[in-house]
Amino acid sequence: MKAVVVYEKGKYEVRDIPLPKISDGEVLIKINYAALCYRDLLQLAGYYPRMKYPIVLGHEAVGIVVESRDARFKPGDRVVPLLHEPDGTCEFCLRGLDAYCVNAGSYGENLDGFFAEYARVSANAIVKVPNNVPDELAVLTPCVLAMIYKGLKKAGLMRGETVVVTGASGGVGIHAVQLAKAMGARVIAVTRSEDKASFIRRFADDVVVASKFSNAVKSLTDGVGADVVIEAVGTPTLDESLRSLRMGGRAIIIGNVNPDETYALRLGYIIMKDVSIIGNVRSNRSDVAETLRLLGSGLVKPVIAVTYPLDRFSDALEFMRNSSRIGKVLIKT
Ligand SMILES: [Zn+2]
Ligand SMILES: [Zn+2]
Known part of the structure; x- marks a missing residue:
């Protein structure tokens, strides 16, 4: 073969x-x-x-x-x-x-x-x-959708919450936008590409085209910030992702495009904002089965x-x- x-x-x-x-x-x-x-x-x-x-x-x-x-x-x-x-x-x-x-x-x-x-x-x-x-x-499903599903489950996503997705045109991002919607979230998609924004708009509630996106997220959430961020890029966007969160917000870390790069985390910021940073290694078999069942609804293309x-x-x-x-x-x- x-x-x-x-x-x-x-x-x-x-x-x-x-x-x-x-x-x-x-x-x-x-x-x-x-x-x-x-x-x-x-x-x-x-x-x-x-x-x-x-x-x-x-x-x-x-x-x-x-x-x-x-x-x-x-x-x-x-x-x-x-x-x-x-x-x-x-x-x-x-x-x-x-x-x-x-x-x-x-x-x-x-x-x-x-x-x-x-x-x-x-x-x-x-x-x-x-x-x-x-x-x-x-x-x-196993590497992309079930992984996002598992992350959102770990983050305790509730219907009606606002989810920011970074790298929204990428293989993970464009499906994260759709899955978070299918799970009842309001989705703000972030991309750096104006060309891709119109395509992403088919799936997201709002699209922000910017590398500094936290202020735009704040204004789209009445100054409060998002409940959850799906970080599908990594170190280049992580700082803005954390700034986009509300008090008690949760960041799900999925993307790591620059694996050699480190990120200096200010602990005070995490403590005082009561932020959760959620790692997300591969999905469990049960996550894959649950995700496939959800996908049967046809809500994710x-x-x-x-x-x-x-x-x-x-x-x-x-x-x-x-x-x-x-x-x-x-x-x-
Ligand atoms: Zn993969
Ligand atoms: Zn085992």
Whole structure:
């Protein structure tokens, strides 16, 4: 089968490799779509310390089970894999917190991932996709939508609250805008691009085009500030994000576009404003299942910038790095 194989730091090629073999408790899936993510760029650049070489890159996919050695799944089931492979037996897995699994492998990092025609996955790591959720939305669920969902749940979002989304035209941002709306929030989207603002306006209640956006957020909230910020960019926008929050506001940190950069946090500001800063590592299996159920309502539309075939992976990567795009980059396998 064809697969994108990273054979050393920063180096990859589309190669022919043997079809994966499965063991008890595992399934073989035929990948329909895989999606590119900023994490793929960071993994190629060597930011992930557990990278094993050679490795099949990719951690976002939707596919069909073609062979199963686990009673929970049968051939023909449409499934999405999590980003990680929980053992199903550790203390965290037993508590339903499989995102914290102490023995979890990670796809595209130390377990072969999904830029390939087929993939081997543990049955502990897949979730069935309801019929009313299309492939193009399912593929975005574990890494993008369920992650946002988990963050908003951790932040205790209530209907009617105001959510600011930074980087609103990005793959995470444009879907965060829609999911927060679907969960009953009023959404203020932030972007630096005037060109993209009109597209984002289709989904958000308000759009602010500025790198210094906190004053605009304040005026849109009668001087109070937002209840929640989804920080989909990272250090470049974090200061303005925290300034945008009301007393007792919550910041969900998802994006980290400059992983080498540090941010000097003034503790007094956090204490006196009673702000919560919420980290957000990968979603749990239950978050993925709950998100897929919510997506069945049709309230969230997949925003896909472009779809490339697997053998044009390098073009897809180039597009991801250099284009001014709205939404996600998909790979059709
Ligand atoms: Zn991802
Ligand atoms: Zn575990």
